[in-house]
Amino acid sequence: MEIITIITLIINIVVLAIVGFQTYYTKKSFNSTKESLKVAKESIELSRIYRQLEQLPEKNAVIHVKNCLERWNDEIKQTIKYLEDEDKEKIIKLSEKKLIVKKELLDYYSYTEMKKWLAIIYATGVQYYYTSSCNYPYLYNKETEKIEYEHYLQRFKESNYYLEILLKYIDEQIPKVFLKCPAKYNTVDFLKQ
Numbered sequence: 001m002e003i004i005t006i007i008t009l010i011i012n013i014v015v016l017a018i019v020g021f022q023t024y025y026t027k028k029s030f031n032s033t034k035e036s037l038k039v040a041k042e043s044i045e046l047s048r049i050y051r052q053l054e055q056l057p058e059k060n061a062v063i064h065v066k067n068c069l070e071r072w073n074d075e076i077k078q079t080i081k082y083l084e085d086e087d088k089e090k091i092i093k094l095s096e097k098k099l100i101v102k103k104e105l106l107d108y109y110s111y112t113e114m115k116k117w118l119a120i121i122y123a124t125g126v127q128y129y130y131t132s133s134c135n136y137p138y139l140y141n142k143e144t145e146k147i148e149y150e151h152y153l154q155r156f157k158e159s160n161y162y163l164e165i166l167l168k169y170i171d172e173q174i175p176k177v178f179l180k181c182p183a184k185y186n187t188v189d190f191l192k193q
Helices: 002-054 056-085 088-096 108-113 116-133 150-173 187-191
Strands: none
Touching: 056 088, 056 108, 056 116, 056 150, 108 116, 116 150
């Protein structure tokens, strides 16, 4: 009986030593993986910053597109609020709003001169805005004096959703420090003597 107890004790000590080594190497491996992930994250961050800095010469075009998308999206959000609140007075005003012609939405010169990725975002934003705004005349039926927005509300919501996504793409490309730059003076104003 004594020999079995000693053998069991030796086996338990060996198993305990093996578990100890496994724990040590697993922890070491985990720390190594953690370090690898940290280095990968830093590398991704540096490449994003590099891409952003490459885009800076086109900053004015980016700001133009961002302003257009924000203005259109704000208008659509306001329209959604009016429709959901069934604000008849505001909906009637919207239905009387002069419809913007497609060619007035997209500044062709800017579109052809900006980087392709930005031009695609710009053109896509124009399409989402136009898809919604072209419905203004149909929100109120003058003959029946009824608000008829039910068919169009979902379209406004979709446009809002996709314009938000397009704005995120722009935010990811250009650092906020440049997009939020005070715009009282143009760069050219500082160069004049």
